[in-house]
Ligand code: DUC
């Protein structure tokens with residue numbers, strides 16, 4: 076009888092389709108067998124635990140350069156440590172497209188930065204310009220070098236594309252067979268509403284939500300899908316925040332428009348009332364699209380159950396509360412329109428979503444795995460090495476204690492970001508051991524994987 080390097084014994088294995096109790100045999104970096112009474116040089120008893128595929132977070136801003144030269148404060152070392160502490164073994168993060176440098180140069184430089192990662196990573200390529208070099212020469216090259224997707228913005232001064240530019244990107248993406256993910260909010264409508272708020276003296280953080288109402292996101296989503304339809308190019312609507320938008324996506328899907336969607340735990344667990352917290356505290360909750368109402372939050376679950384929204388990612392975009400380039404970079408009296416948009420969420424993604432989704436009775440465990448690991452792996456060309464538990468797959472595994480209650484506090488995630496929007500929240504269900512490619516990478520709140528152990532994952536699209 077074969078003796079495996081490691082056997083994970085008697086855990087409840089959960090995939091996107093099945094739940095069953097068995098042993099997993101690992102040799103080197105791979106799962107090689109699933110069965111009963113397997114023998115290992117090392118045996119890990121997982122009785123009473125769930126064994127999940129390592130989480131895949133398809134949307135994380137890590138050490139990303141902004142147009143003004145600032146670099147996201149959570150770097151590859153710190154962010155991927157928090158990822159492991161929360162049960163995530165793969166991230167898909169973003170190469171910038173800042174002025175003055177070419178796309179391929181920025182893709183390659185970002186891949187190099189990822190050399191410090193503790194976990195495996197893939198890359199989305201942001202597109203902010205549509206000159207001939209970008210569209211004709213460089214998009215095909217980044218696609219060929221294994222980018223997981225392109226991302227475009229319909230808002231933000233430094234990033235947004237006109238409809239015409241967006242169509243050019245869609246055409247180029249179709250030729251290179253690469254998905255385009257879209258930040259859908261109407262740039263001009265937001266500008267108009269911000270100016271109105273400021274003229275009325277409504278400068279407090281909650282103005283962020285009221286100046287970007289659901290209609291702003293719904294209109295841009297409809298427009299993005301229409302342009303995808305015109306070009307016959309698959310798009311993904313990123314960070315869907317409310318049912319008005321999901322409903323519009325469902326309608327497009329029902330007429331066979333090639334559109335898929337993701338949402339994030341914060342749209343299911345936080346509300347716009349969090350922006351009303353005392354003083355500058357509310358800025359911790361400024362992200363875009365903004366947090367919505369409790370009713371919107373409740374209305375989102377049906378779209379996770381029926382598959383209209385098929386990925387849960389963190390949209391981890393941490394800005395420190397106290398740091399020089401964080402939330403307070405323009406001073407503590409700055410109006411809401413000057414506060415950088417984004418919240419940290421890489422470490423908390425799985426525990427917060429698990430607690431709301433599974434303990435809240437909203438979806439099954441198999442759905443949980445589908446949304447947080449399997450579909451992201453499939454969508455970004457990483458499956459079946461990643462995203463499932465099967466012979467031949469990478470031994471990226473999370474031993475998850477469904478009974479463990481934890482009160483979330485930022486210190487648990489050891490990240491460069493000095494706050495979590497979930498401070499003080501009690502959740503049940505927590506990762507106790509994480510294996511990456513057959514090596515123990517996190518155990519009981521201690522990160523073991525060293526910087527540099529992560530590998531760049533080339534997307535195998537199509
Ligand atoms: N969009 C994102 O995808 N992340 C953070 C900020 C934003 O607007």
Ligand code: ZN
Pocket residue numbers: 257258313314363
């Ligand atoms: Zn976005």
Ligand code: ZN
Pocket residue numbers: 134135136390391392
């Ligand atoms: Zn994002």
